[in-house]
Amino acid sequence: MNEPERRYAAQPGLGGKLVAWWVLVGSLILIGFLSAASAEADADRTDAVYQYQFAIGGILVYAFLIGIVLLIARGLDWRETFAFRRPNSWKRAAALTGGLLVAVFIVGAILEAIFHAGEEQGLDPAGWQPDRAGALVLSFVAIAVAAPLAEEMTFRGLGYYLLSQFGPWAAIAVTGLAFALAHGLIVGIPVFFVIGAGLAFLRYRTDSLLPPILLHMAFNGLQLVIGVFG
Numbered sequence: 117m118n119e120p121e122r123r124y125a126a127q128p129g130l131g132g133k134l135v136a137w138w139v140l141v142g143s144l145i146l147i148g149f150l151s152a153a154s155a156e157a158d159a160d161r162t163d164a165v166y167q168y169q170f171a172i173g174g175i176l177v178y179a180f181l182i183g184i185v186l187l188i189a190r191g192l193d194w195r196e197t198f199a200f201r202r203p204n205s206w207k208r209a210a211a212l213t214g215g216l217l218v219a220v221f222i223v224g225a226i227l228e229a230i231f232h233a234g235e236e237q238g239l240d241p242a243g244w245q246p247d248r249a250g251a252l253v254l255s256f257v258a259i260a261v262a263a264p265l266a267e268e269m270t271f272r273g274l275g276y277y278l279l280s281q282f283g284p285w286a287a288i289a290v291t292g293l294a295f296a297l298a299h300g301l302i303v304g305i306p307v308f309f310v311i312g313a314g315l316a317f318l319r320y321r322t323d324s325l326l327p328p329i330l331l332h333m334a335f336n337g338l339q340l341v342i343g344v345f346g
Contacts, residue, residue: 134278136188148300171254178266198273203322213327264332272319288316
């Protein structure tokens, strides 16, 4: 039995928590696909990031998600579960984070050109609207802060931790696929799988959730800025 297996085998109740995590992820996947289906009736959502209801609603939803994740993780060692600690090497973490950010943009751009996931999602901003900057700032908080934090705690935090008993590569692959499916976009699955697996790999190599959170925030923030001003 290797070190990760010994670590998890010593803790009772992990099976039930893994089931609870799968119930949560299954619910997110179902909600994601239902939301995507209902959004098809909305011909133009390009001004969503300029709406206060979109921004505030997003922040509240992600806060609720974090609450559920913390409830499932109750009784676990949160330092190990969520890995809110210094990376094993800041230099390696910085190099991996920068390299993965570039790689994700390149691979994402290639897959986007093929599958048009952004078009399916329908949230690309329709340019800069200075008279609605307040709502845009709140949307930035929802998209570039709240969403990465909640999703990293869900997938690369609790999910990765619970699945690591089967080995790190299983945890990377499964959380990557679950992350992709939770976005509810059929043609976007390859794009989001690459992003999700890359973020899980980053946690694995740095033994910390901080680099994936920062990378996720940077990616989402840059995507929004490029969409607005690009």
